[in-house]
Amino acid sequence: MSFYLSTIAVYFCVDLLAAWALNMQFGWAGIPNFAFILTQAAGAYMYAVVALGPSGGLTAFQHYILGASLPFPLPLLVAAGAGGVVALALGLITLRPLRRDYQAAVFLLFAVIASDVVSADVGLFNGSNGLAAVPQPFSSLQTTLGLGGYQWLYAGFTAVICLGGLSLVRGLGGSGWQRALRAARDDEAGARALGVNPAVLRLQVFFIGGMLAGLSGGLLVGFISAWSPGAWEYSETFAILTGIILGGVSNNWGVFVGTFLVQIAFQELTALFLPQIGYPGLSDALVWVVIGVLWLLVIYFRPRGILPERRTRMSTLQPSTSPEMSDAD
Amino acid sequence: MNSTILLQSIGFGITTAAVIAIGAMGFTLQLGVTNLLNLSFGNIMTLGAFASLIVERWHLGLVPTILAAPLVGAVASVLLARTLLAVFARRQNGAFELLMVTLAAGLIIEYTLDALAHLQVFQFQFPSGATVHLGPFVFTVLSLALIGAAALVLAALLAALHLTRLGKALRALSVDPKLARACGVPMRRMINLTWIVSGALAGLAGLVYVTNSLTISAGAGLNFLVLVIAAAILGGAGSPVGAVLAALVIGVATEVVAAFGGSYYSQAAGLAILALVLVLRPSTGMWSGPTRDEVTV
Numbered sequence: 001m002s003f004y005l006s007t008i009a010v011y012f013c014v015d016l017l018a019a020w021a022l023n024m025q026f027g028w029a030g031i032p033n034f035a036f037i038l039t040q041a042a043g044a045y046m047y048a049v050v051a052l053g054p055s056g057g058l059t060a061f062q063h064y065i066l067g068a069s070l071p072f073p074l075p076l077l078v079a080a081g082a083g084g085v086v087a088l089a090l091g092l093i094t095l096r097p098l099r100r101d102y103q104a105a106v107f108l109l110f111a112v113i114a115s116d117v118v119s120a121d122v123g124l125f126n127g128s129n130g131l132a133a134v135p136q137p138f139s140s141l142q143t144t145l146g147l148g149g150y151q152w153l154y155a156g157f158t159a160v161i162c163l164g165g166l167s168l169v170r171g172l173g174g175s176g177w178q179r180a181l182r183a184a185r186d187d188e189a190g191a192r193a194l195g196v197n198p199a200v201l202r203l204q205v206f207f208i209g210g211m212l213a214g215l216s217g218g219l220l221v222g223f224i225s226a227w228s229p230g231a232w233e234y235s236e237t238f239a240i241l242t243g244i245i246l247g248g249v250s251n252n253w254g255v256f257v258g259t260f261l262v263q264i265a266f267q268e269l270t271a272l273f274l275p276q277i278g279y280p281g282l283s284d285a286l287v288w289v290v291i292g293v294l295w296l297l298v299i300y301f302r303p304r305g306i307l308p309e310r311r312t313r314m315s316t317l318q319p320s321t322s323p324e325m326s327d328a329d
Numbered sequence: 330m331n332s333t334i335l336l337q338s339i340g341f342g343i344t345t346a347a348v349i350a351i352g353a354m355g356f357t358l359q360l361g362v363t364n365l366l367n368l369s370f371g372n373i374m375t376l377g378a379f380a381s382l383i384v385e386r387w388h389l390g391l392v393p394t395i396l397a398a399p400l401v402g403a404v405a406s407v408l409l410a411r412t413l414l415a416v417f418a419r420r421q422n423g424a425f426e427l428l429m430v431t432l433a434a435g436l437i438i439e440y441t442l443d444a445l446a447h448l449q450v451f452q453f454q455f456p457s458g459a460t461v462h463l464g465p466f467v468f469t470v471l472s473l474a475l476i477g478a479a480a481l482v483l484a485a486l487l488a489a490l491h492l493t494r495l496g497k498a499l500r501a502l503s504v505d506p507k508l509a510r511a512c513g514v515p516m517r518r519m520i521n522l523t524w525i526v527s528g529a530l531a532g533l534a535g536l537v538y539v540t541n542s543l544t545i546s547a548g549a550g551l552n553f554l555v556l557v558i559a560a561a562i563l564g565g566a567g568s569p570v571g572a573v574l575a576a577l578v579i580g581v582a583t584e585v586v587a588a589f590g591g592s593y594y595s596q597a598a599g600l601a602i603l604a605l606v607l608v609l610r611p612s613t614g615m616w617s618g619p620t621r622d623e624v625t626v
Binding site for chain 1 (some may be wrong): 365366368413416417420422424425426427428429430432433434436437439440441443444447448551552555558559562591592593594596597600603604607608
């Protein structure tokens, strides 16, 4: 039981990091990034290949690019960087003056194609079998702490990073940068007239969100030691988004609640406590059907989520530095 | 020797283009008239293909097998529009919200099919017939039939859109729905007709896709939808001719890349063309996309 709880704690922290990152892009900036999972996958893969050691050595059963064995915190940084770079590349192609629904479709196309390419090209990340035997950080501690103790240690470490992510998200959330981003979302022409450059802001939020997503991917693969295309199908983005929309777009605690309900309470706990029905894999397929239904119900009944986005009030803003301006208030 | 491979792959590309074109014409017609990017289109293709697979297992002959796919596609498409999409459109949801609804509908269809199919990949036996040499290209009878089917669909669509009053009404509807309604165009009937025709084309495209790939699984439609959407967006929403031309470009590109650069990247090549157009896109003209915001489902 303790084993399951620590596992779920790690998953929850990883999912939260990812959800807050996607919420920056989808909630604050209004970008329908249906390819979000690519940035998490990029982080996970890069973490794996710089931690696994050279390809063809001890792990001759799998092929991959690069191949290094960097000491522990470095693979996480590589993962974050990879997520940021992939997000930036995606953003440079798709963040065009395009209708929002077209943009969403293009993101989806990228997610599907990337999965196809990585599955097919065995030389890249070992194809559809994926990478396995990724070393866990400080795995020697497993002998001293025992597996259970090590799991809780990892969960604690993930939680610390998750809290760091939260403070970053909260810090950005109160900034003028975030208000400019939201302004550009709600009224692009108006924001432009006030001297905001929406294109630059959106690329920035893509990069930051991508780094957080890559970090979450690295943390996840460091824990489960394996990563394959089955772990990042396009529908995973959809599950994160369902949590965000259920909890409340652009509301950090809403995202927290929604992610817990969808990713943990629904996906993990049902898999754990409900008896296996039918043939293997049936309940997984049904979970996705229910997520689709849940998504429709949320859009229909509570489009603004359980905890709606808070409106910015003038009184909550920082007092202006120029006295004439504050007098005008 | 390279030129032989090149010509051969262009020949394959034309067949692939025919497969993409049938789906893209249905997709673009529906996008042009309703202004809704329907992400469940690929799943309707899968439904059609599965319907044909089931009918084929009953051994009723070729004609019922071929008819099953468009029939099921048309019914599924109009049902989706009249039930789910109509409910959400009535709530004043915009193009993006309805797109998310179609994505959810697609997810539900895909995984329901997956559950019903026990996650299996099915083989679809379809005789490809003798090989035919046409100039430098080599085709099979089946691939010629696919190309013929695409040409036939294009001709029928163009004739219907440009030579009949019905087509005129549809085109008017896609340009300005309010004005068209004011001029007495029966909106409801026209839009239902659009869903039926595009659904039938989706079903047919699904069948045509499996005759080419020979396997079918619940997730097949989505992968193929990628090329269909790329062709529809590349060709300009609502333009069947544009969709066919874009399908040709994408089809040939995928097969040439498959022949020379490794088959892993063939679909990515189709997407790369779309990405290139998005980056270099002229701000006006055929790639500007529809500008109206309201969706009429």
